[in-house]
Amino acid sequence: MRAADSSSWRHALLYISPYTFAAIGIAISIGVSVLGASWGIYVTGSSLIGAAIKAPRITSKNLISVIFCEAVAIYGVIVAIILQTKLESVTRDYQHTAESMRAGYSIFASGIIVGFANLVCGICVGVIGSSCALSDAQNSTLFVKILVIEIFGSALGLFGVIVGIIMSAQATWPKAT
């Protein structure tokens, strides 16, 4: 092995602690999910408030869109709590074994999956919710049809959460023998 390999990028990446990856994954799962949820809520909320000036009847039904966006944030919280319970301490000797690295990468990947799926889901539901409020104000028969589209949009976040949970289920750390 060349002497330069010990200072290569590959060496640096491989020797980052798996706990770093796990912690970043947990942060991304909650942080980016809340980003998506808040984006959706402000897009929907501003349209809803504007449309409700002339048509106050739309307020109670169109809060469903805000509820969908909030659910996106809750999915991020659920997965962050599950990932946090998966963190276990291992001794220094076992920190860079294959099983530890696998656990760290699983938690990291799970956080990225959930975070970014919820980000796009929140934006999607927010934009659809905004259109729903504006069209409901004009014609109340359109509400149910647009709600169906919103339900499909919300399912995108669910796909990410399910895959993230399955991914995190196999995060096991080595036991000291």
Added chain:
Amino acid sequence: KFAIASVFMWTAPLLILQAYKRDLLPGFSSLSPEVQTIVCGLLAVVSVNVVIAFYILSAMREPPTSTEPKPDPEFVSRARASVEAL
């Protein structure tokens, strides 16, 4: 109603996750750790969706309100007159 639904949406999954942590869920300890994680996570997600479904049902059942503002008739007649003058 929105506030109550929000509170339930937050507390239901957190209660399920706490029950899983404290081994309060019956029959859980017989499952492998991977299956426990998956089942607990899916239960929490399903509880959120159940709350959403209840909120949608209750919102759709609300009677329609007739509180829409009516335009001022004098304003409407003046506006119509100005359009016809064009």
